[in-house]
Amino acid sequence: MSTPSTPTHRKTRADAERNRARVLKAARRLFHEHGDAVQMPEVARAAGVGVGTVYRHFPSRQALIAAVADQRFGEIAEYARTTCLHEPGRGLLLYLRHVGEVLAADQRLSAVIEATLGATAPQGEARAQLEEAVSSLIARDQAAGAIRADLTVGDVYMLVGGLSATIRVGSGDWRRFIELACDGLRSRGPR
Amino acid sequence: MSTPSTPTHRKTRADAERNRARVLKAARRLFHEHGDAVQMPEVARAAGVGVGTVYRHFPSRQALIAAVADQRFGEIAEYARTTCLHEPGRGLLLYLRHVGEVLAADQRLSAVIEATLGATAPQGEARAQLEEAVSSLIARDQAAGAIRADLTVGDVYMLVGGLSATIRVGSGDWRRFIELACDGLRSRGPR
């Protein structure tokens, strides 16, 4: 009757989408604050919906956590695209630092992700985004002669996994981890 | 009623010690085989004792797992002492490889340790041993000019943590992780 392209349907769907977002947001906050102790009904309450709604959008606790993880990785990819990419020669470094900062601000959530998914790596939609972003970063830095020519996206994944673990368990200063990763353990020959 | 001298007592203590060892061995095997699914009564059964006995020796599941972890680290320290130490210039490298091999052969156990203790690092008795061994390794390699002068035991801990995570979650080829850790990401200038 009014907006041609917006049938009555849309309204409902928009609400549903908003609920999904609310749940995700609530879950993220709760996991950040209370870690693994968070239960599904709590998430529902915090989001202002029933448990059923949580389960409608995320078929299992694991799926919810995966979605949270993916969201976080999406944001990191966004950062890689918008910021790191414009700093050839040190894009990868900036990327690693950003990851470090984000993870360090969210250790409990990381622990939940690790405990639930077995890994902290992106596994859903975000994976492709991230892969592409990091790929570009590497190419640009290599073009600038800043990083070794044989470095692959897989390598960076692996290192980020290590970085993530370092932060999560607090086994050391993560900035030092990045430093070592960049320069290596070996003593450099003169010059 | 009571046996005159100490024999009975001794006998008992020896039995207790043997039980402790049995439980530890059974636990290690079970965690290796079935990961986190292993329950305390199962451990008891496999060890041929009652649950109560398991709890007598290890006050909690966590304690049992810590003991298993420590045992493994003790063995690694032993290897560092007896083998790596005799290869100045590449002792640390050998150490890292050995750790990689041991962990790679035992991913499920590592996952249990991580899930339970929050880290894969030694926390009990083995910690001191390991610290000392690694310390020596570093010193010797540094003396040989093989590794950077500012490397500390803490750094190695941290890297081993990263290596451990890499192996546990299978996020990449752990030999490559070691390679990168040694040489760094940066491209090396000519010469």
Place this chain on the structure above:
Amino acid sequence: MSTPSTPTHRKTRADAERNRARVLKAARRLFHEHGDAVQMPEVARAAGVGVGTVYRHFPSRQALIAAVADQRFGEIAEYARTTCLHEPGRGLLLYLRHVGEVLAADQRLSAVIEATLGATAPQGEARAQLEEAVSSLIARDQAAGAIRADLTVGDVYMLVGGLSATIRVGSGDWRRFIELACDGLRSRGPR
């Protein structure tokens, strides 16, 4: 506000009727295939309507199942009327066999009916039809001297209930059940 004549109205009613039929058909198929595991939303999906529509026509799951059951009994009554009735002296036997065949082809649905309604007997509209049909059958067979004079519709109901259970749980060969029901357990005297 109101459509002048009846067309629009008719159209709507016809649609509604068609929806009811669709739902019923979908439900019958699904219960036949998946038994009690079928959920209301699944029925809706299979029928190509929303859950709300299912509930408009059948106020509860139980009501839906009752409707399915009644439909089936209506068909059986139809068979009694059109076929069995023309075979005086063995009409009841034919009837029992037909019931057996129908139920045997639909054990899962029968289980659902039993679990939901507490019985497999018709309870709605079909009851009257069936009662009348069976009544005629009995009368005709009795007239032919084929069955005992004191047999009532209630008796047949009861036996069909037993037959139904026999088939549903597979506790034996239902044809034998019918045979025993006809001839009894007692040994017949000479002649």
Place this chain on the structure above:
Amino acid sequence: MSTPSTPTHRKTRADAERNRARVLKAARRLFHEHGDAVQMPEVARAAGVGVGTVYRHFPSRQALIAAVADQRFGEIAEYARTTCLHEPGRGLLLYLRHVGEVLAADQRLSAVIEATLGATAPQGEARAQLEEAVSSLIARDQAAGAIRADLTVGDVYMLVGGLSATIRVGSGDWRRFIELACDGLRSRGPR
């Protein structure tokens, strides 16, 4: 300390056995009174034990119900052995009547059994006992010329299933069911 042949162990085991019996008894009473509404924690409470204990003895709700069903069948078998067997010529009839009475006194429990196990027939240990008892009954009655020569245990099973359903759903007078089962539907010729 006291009874020579009763080591400390026995005491514990006896207690466990008593608990098992208590749970069974409580379950039977509750199912009798409240049918399917009974939950595991309620059974535990009524038995004066924790849920865990219930689950130790009966690994699932279904197992508990199966045990209750078997117990009841065991009692029926006992009756067959001690009473029916001494009435050649009418043993089977007495048996059917007894089954009818027992089931009629316990419709709710029967409904639970049916809903849970899919059938009301004995499936565990009681099955063998019952089979043997009924077998003897049949043989003796046949020897007395009271029942048809081709009657098998399976036939009786099947009829008891039908009888059970009749009683459970109240689809008619179960005594009449027995009467019909014995005499058959067919009219008997003169003499």
Place this chain on the structure above:
DNA sequence: AATGAATGAGGGTTCATTCAT
């Protein structure tokens, strides 16, 4: 010192039904 039966809080998930649109 050893045993193992008992405990019981805890938690993820399902699904019939409602109701705003």
Place this chain on the structure above:
DNA sequence: AATGAATGAACCCTCATTCAT
């Protein structure tokens, strides 16, 4: 009349730990 997202009570089962024997 139709839609389908939302609801939330209900429920079974697990398993680390305790403690009477």
